Amino acid sequence: MACDSEKSLKLTVYQTSAEGDQLQQKSEFSTSDSSSRIIIDPEIKYQTLLGFGGSFTESSAHLLKGLSKEKCQEVIDAYFGDQGARYSLTRTHMNSCDFSLSQYSYAPVEGDTSLDHFSIKEDMDDIIPMIKKAQATSTEGFKILSSPWTAPPWMKDNNNYVGGKLLPEHYPTWALFFSKYLDAYKKEGIDIWGFTVENEPHGNGNNWESMLYSPQEMTDFVSQHLGPRLEQDGYGDKIILGYDQNRAGLQEWVDVMFKDEASSKYFDGTAIHWYESTYEVFPEALQYAHQKAPSKYLIQTEACIDSEVPKWKDDLWYWSEEATDWGWDWAREEEKYLHPKYTPVHRYARDIIGCLNNWVEGWIDWNMVLDKQGGPNWFKNWCAAPVLVDVESDEVYYTPLYYTMAHFSKFIRPGAQRIDLQMEDSSLMATAAQNPDGSIAVVIFNESKEAKTFTLEMKGGGEQTISIAHQAIQTIHIQPVK
Numbered sequence: 001m002a003c004d005s006e007k008s009l010k011l012t013v014y015q016t017s018a019e020g021d022q023l024q025q026k027s028e029f030s031t032s033d034s035s036s037r038i039i040i041d042p043e044i045k046y047q048t049l050l051g052f053g054g055s056f057t058e059s060s061a062h063l064l065k066g067l068s069k070e071k072c073q074e075v076i077d078a079y080f081g082d083q084g085a086r087y088s089l090t091r092t093h094m095n096s097c098d099f100s101l102s103q104y105s106y107a108p109v110e111g112d113t114s115l116d117h118f119s120i121k122e123d124m125d126d127i128i129p130m131i132k133k134a135q136a137t138s139t140e141g142f143k144i145l146s147s148p149w150t151a152p153p154w155m156k157d158n159n160n161y162v163g164g165k166l167l168p169e170h171y172p173t174w175a176l177f178f179s180k181y182l183d184a185y186k187k188e189g190i191d192i193w194g195f196t197v198e199n200e201p202h203g204n205g206n207n208w209e210s211m212l213y214s215p216q217e218m219t220d221f222v223s224q225h226l227g228p229r230l231e232q233d234g235y236g237d238k239i240i241l242g243y244d245q246n247r248a249g250l251q252e253w254v255d256v257m258f259k260d261e262a263s264s265k266y267f268d269g270t271a272i273h274w275y276e277s278t279y280e281v282f283p284e285a286l287q288y289a290h291q292k293a294p295s296k297y298l299i300q301t302e303a304c305i306d307s308e309v310p311k312w313k314d315d316l317w318y319w320s321e322e323a324t325d326w327g328w329d330w331a332r333e334e335e336k337y338l339h340p341k342y343t344p345v346h347r348y349a350r351d352i353i354g355c356l357n358n359w360v361e362g363w364i365d366w367n368m369v370l371d372k373q374g375g376p377n378w379f380k381n382w383c384a385a386p387v388l389v390d391v392e393s394d395e396v397y398y399t400p401l402y403y404t405m406a407h408f409s410k411f412i413r414p415g416a417q418r419i420d421l422q423m424e425d426s427s428l429m430a431t432a433a434q435n436p437d438g439s440i441a442v443v444i445f446n447e448s449k450e451a452k453t454f455t456l457e458m459k460g461g462g463e464q465t466i467s468i469a470h471q472a473i474q475t476i477h478i479q480p481v482k
Contacts (some may be wrong), residue, residue, distance in 0.1 A: 005334040009462040010479045016403040017346075017472035019320035023317075023403050023410075026474075029453070029467045036425035040432045040442060041459040044420035046268060049433060050299065051088030051363035052352075052409035053142060054386070056077065056134075059099040059377050060369040061126035064133075066391035073133070077388055079368060080138040085144055085406035087134075089362045090299055090415045092127060094181055095163070097199070097368055098110060098208035100378045103161045105152040106181065113173045121186045128188055135190070140414070143193035144363070145271075145301060146181065147210035147244060156211065163206045165213070175229035182235055194239025196271040196301055197222060202245050205330070208379045215256035216243055219263050226410040227266025239268045244301060246276035258293040269297025272360075275306065276349055277338035279326055283352030289465075290359035298357050304366035305344045307383035309374045310399070312388060318400040319471055320381055342360075344384065348404045349429070349473050350446040356418055356431045365405060387463045388445075407475045411441035428468075437482030446472050 013026045064072045076085040096104045109117040120128075121151070134142065151166050151174050158164030166174055178195060185192050201213035213221070222240060230238055235414060243253040250272065258264040270289055276282065289298055307326045311317035320343060327339030352363050367385040372384030388404035389395065416433040421442070423430055432442040446452050446468045457463040468474050 007292070009456065009458055009464045011456075011464060012477045012479075013466060014407070014475045014477070015469060015472055016400065016407060017469040018316065019067065019293040019469055020315070020473075021469070022398075022400075023406055025202045029465060036423065036428075036454045037441070037457055038421065038423045038430060038444070038454050039457045040418040040440065041422075042434050042440065043459070045434070046346075046418040046420075047359050047361050047411060049356070049414065049418065050143065050297075052335045052363050052405065052412070053087035053090040054304070054365040054368040054405070056090060056092040056127050056130055056144075057097065057099040057367050058101055058126055059091075059128035059375060060102060060385070062376065063369050063371055063389050063391060063425045064130055065126055067360040067389060067396070068394050071389075071394050073137075075369060075389070076130075076133045076137050078387065078398065078402070080134045080142070082139050085402070085409045086140070086413075087138075087363055087409055088140065089143050089145075089299075090134075091145045091364045092131070092200070094146050094178075095150060095152070096122075096209055096378075097149040098379045098381045099375075101376060102378050103209065106150045106184075107177060110154040111325075113170070115173065115176055115180050116179045118177070118184070120188075124413035126205045128185075128190065131190055132188075138355070143414075144190070145194050145196060145239070145241070145299075146192050147199045147271075147301070148211070149198075150211040150214065151177070155479045157449055160172055161209050163203060163210055163212065165217070166211060166221070171225045171230075175221070175225040177234040178226060179229055179235060180228075182233075182238065188429070192238070195243065195245040197226065198244060200273070200430050200433075201243070201303075202249065208381065215243075215253045219256050219259075219267075219371060222265055231266075239297070240266055240300060241269050241271040241297065241301070242267050244271035245273055247272050247274070247282035247285045248276045250282075250289045253380065254289045258296070259458075264296075265292065268298065269299060271295070271299050271301040274303040275326070278323075278327070278340060278342040278347055279350070280338060281351055282356065283358045283360065286355065286358035286360060298360050300351075300360055300363040302364065302366050303348070303351065305347070305401070307382065308384050309382045310370065310372070310388055312372045312390075313397050315400055323347075339350055345404050345471075345473070346402050346445075346447055348401055349407075350447070352408055353429045353431045353443060353445055363408070391477050407443055408472050411475045411477055412443075413437075423454075425452065425454060428454070440478040442478070444468055444472075444474045444476070446470060
């Protein structure tokens with residue numbers, strides 16, 4: 001909407017709500033006096049943002065391959081097209097993970113320390129075609145982070161895909177593995193932006209692919225092997241992110257990674273996940289990590305509605321406090337309180353806003369596509385995804401999680417800077433960013449069961465009274481001031 005008043009802001013409002021809005025443009029608002037103000041100040045700037053997106057997993061790619069050509073492209077357009085969510089920051093896995101169809105490694109030949117038999121043939125039928133379709137669809141392109149869940153079993157002290165540690169004598173070979181991976185993907189026309197050193201170095205309870213590191217072990221591997229190897233092979237510009245697990249453990253890891261110049265030289269930042277709690281963002285941990293290394297990246301690399309068989313074509317479930325996670329069943333008694341039943345949409349909106357407001361530069365979802373069971377994957381570790389498909393009937397279901405992600409990814413573009421935002425109503429959550437083109441996106445989340453009215457004010461010029469539905473997310477897109 002645009003108003004004629006000299007003081008009004010030229011803006012457009014999009015809303016997704018429990019009432020059924022799906023990125024619906026809104027132009028009619030309450031004319032009553034607002035009870036609160038939200039004030040944005042573009043002159044006060046914080047971190048520069050990399051973007052938002054999801055992950056290219058073998059499970060997702062396999063499902064897309066099973067859809068008709070038209071439906072497959074529809075999903076790719078929904079994520080990467082100009083009219084879709086415009087994903088700009090993504091992730092994929094090196095070797096297999098829990099959301100693979102089987103366990104595999106690119107270097108299966110035991111003792112092949114020079115990696116003469118290295119091959120990404122496992123990715124050629126599904127992951128690589130999915131990435132290439134996304135590349136062909138995305139106008140602005142997107143960054144890809146790649147993460148290993150484990151080294152080949154023969155490089156580990158337990159000779160197993162699950163658990164165990166990388167044998168010190170194979171540190172050089174494992175570093176070479178990363179370089180070989182970059183070579184292989186580059187040959188396919190795919191540029192990998194960077195890596196996380198290891199997905200979840202604390203392990204996952206010995207359930208699926210994993211490999212354990214202490215903070216010092218990972219730092220030694222990066223500083224003495226991975227960083228120098230990539231530099232030697234002409235890949236010194238590739239991003240290396242340490243840690244890559246839950247936020248509660250951040251302090252210990254960043255203290256070691258960024259202890260001094262030698263330890264931090266090859267680390268470009270820290271990767272984090274959200275699984276420690278279904279409601280806590282851990283702002284103190286995020287603030288600590290930023291203050292420890294303010295020039296380094298802080299990127300959320302994985303999140304999902306885990307341990308759930310997703311609900312098919314039932315939008316209200318995603319707006320209901322009915323989901324449970326792994327901690328509901330398996331957390332230690334003293335940590336049970338962190339894992340109550342929760343509302344899926346609320347968890348996404350709350351976490352993304354909370355991350356942005358605490359120095360996180362990018363936010364990546366887990367699987368882009370899953371089936372009605374929450375798979376497929378070899379471990380039967382069922383999860384939800386923003387887009388669900390039924391290959392047999394060639395149907396696609398865009399859950400409310402898809403629209404929630406799009407409220408951020410579509411309107412906050414790479415290179416945007418988070419700007420200052422002050423609000424009076426503590427029952428609302430909000431964040432704001434100014435894009436490189438000068439436009440501003442304000443994302444507001446109303447978790448309450450009642451509609452809210454507020455006045456959005458731009459410090460130094462313009463305001464507009466806006467109402468947001470109960471249980472709703474809004475993106476307010478403010479056009480550049482000419």
